[in-house]
Amino acid sequence: MISSNPSSIAPGAPDELGWTLDRHILERQRHIPGASGDFTGLFQSIALAGRVIASRVAKAGLADVLGATGVVNVQGETVQKLDTLANNVLVRCVEAGGHVCVMASEENDEIIPVPPAYPKGKYVLMFDPLDGSSNIDVNVSIGTIFSIHRRVTAAGPGTEADCLQAGTEQVAAGYIIYGSSTMLVYSTGDGVHGFTLDPLVGEFFLSHENIRIPARGATYSINEGNRMHWTPGVTAWIDTLKSERAPGGKPYGLRYVGTLVADFHRTLLRGGVFAYPGDRKSPDGKLRLLYECAPMAFLAEAAGGAASTGAGRVLEVVPGGLHQRVPLFIGSKDDVADAVRFVQDGAAPGT
Numbered sequence: 001m002i003s004s005n006p007s008s009i010a011p012g013a014p015d016e017l018g019w020t021l022d023r024h025i026l027e028r029q030r031h032i033p034g035a036s037g038d039f040t041g042l043f044q045s046i047a048l049a050g051r052v053i054a055s056r057v058a059k060a061g062l063a064d065v066l067g068a069t070g071v072v073n074v075q076g077e078t079v080q081k082l083d084t085l086a087n088n089v090l091v092r093c094v095e096a097g098g099h100v101c102v103m104a105s106e107e108n109d110e111i112i113p114v115p116p117a118y119p120k121g122k123y124v125l126m127f128d129p130l131d132g133s134s135n136i137d138v139n140v141s142i143g144t145i146f147s148i149h150r151r152v153t154a155a156g157p158g159t160e161a162d163c164l165q166a167g168t169e170q171v172a173a174g175y176i177i178y179g180s181s182t183m184l185v186y187s188t189g190d191g192v193h194g195f196t197l198d199p200l201v202g203e204f205f206l207s208h209e210n211i212r213i214p215a216r217g218a219t220y221s222i223n224e225g226n227r228m229h230w231t232p233g234v235t236a237w238i239d240t241l242k243s244e245r246a247p248g249g250k251p252y253g254l255r256y257v258g259t260l261v262a263d264f265h266r267t268l269l270r271g272g273v274f275a276y277p278g279d280r281k282s283p284d285g286k287l288r289l290l291y292e293c294a295p296m297a298f299l300a301e302a303a304g305g306a307a308s309t310g311a312g313r314v315l316e317v318v319p320g321g322l323h324q325r326v327p328l329f330i331g332s333k334d335d336v337a338d339a340v341r342f343v344q345d346g347a348a349p350g351t
């Protein structure tokens with residue numbers, strides 16, 4: 001029995017198969033009058049890319065050893081760096097489907113056109129193919145982040161204008177985390193759903209339906225090595241969280257992986273706050289609006305959380321360029337609100 005509520009379509013008692021990602025998206029599409037199947041097709045391509053990247057990530061250690069011996073592996077293939085490989089896999093999986101008119105990636109300076117041989121679709125795909133790439137060689141969780149918009153140009157090849165849209169215009173966003181298991185988490189704006197890859201079947205199955213971020217958490221996540229560059233507001237905020245003046249009267253715990261996907265995934269499931277603030281050295285922070293901040297902000301808000309640059313809602317920032325960076329405070333609604341108050345007051349509010 002399928003519920004009429006599209007944010008809760010899984011049957012109460014799962015059958016033997018459970019809900020595959022494909023079926024979940026198809027069922028939701030049936031609720032959208034006039035849906036063409038393009039979105040489902042694009043999603044299938046992204047999920048395929050995720051499965052391929054997951055399989056390569058699982059063998060990264062072996063590949064690195066082979067690569068170090070002569071950059072050519074036993075099959076005579078050039079060993080690629082995993083982030084370049086992930087980028088290529090995504091482009092190759094998506095470009096021929098006819099669902100997108102243009103793509104953009106954190107790895108490419110310019111937009112990625114759809115080759116002339118392939119039809120141009122109505123969607124725009126932007127991605128960070130392998131987020132947390134500094135963690136690859138040390139076997140720590142990494143991920144892929146994606147963001148989907150509708151094209152704004154009329155027809156033909158997509159342009160940069162199709163990519164430079166505010167996050168509020170996203171039709172979907174998500175990430176794939178290559179962790180102790182591989183998970184794909186996505187939202188079309190009405191609920192956030194998580195799927196775990198069964199590596200033997202090679203399919204994502206619904207494991208976390210309708211994820212909600214608690215209004216407040218008990219952990220903060222920030223690179224404290226940058227403290228000497230922080231603004232007084234950020235310093236005062238973090239000092240408060242580490243003291244008995246923290247909400248709840250108990251110091252927050254620190255959790256920092258250094259992979260946005262992993263730090264956000266934990267924050268999404270458990271609550272708390274992740275921050276990559278602007279500081280005196282890098283006023284715009286480090287993270288990219290289009291490939292990192294906007295898609296995560298879309299997920300955070302869809303799960304009942306919040307995402308701010310410190311000055312305003314991340315989703316409302318209109319990008320001025322493909323690789324624009326913005327400060328990011330994201331996670332539990334009340335924790336993000338506190339961060340914004342400190343950042344805007346320049347020190348502890350009321351002190």
Ligand code: AHM
Binds near residue numbers: 106130261
């Ligand atoms: P990447 O996309 O090149 O991997 O860089 C982005 C990563 C994020 O995943 C993470 O939150 C951040 O950089 C960590 O930066 P730092 O090492 O400065 O703490």
Ligand code: MG
Binds near residue numbers: 106
């Ligand atoms: Mg990244």
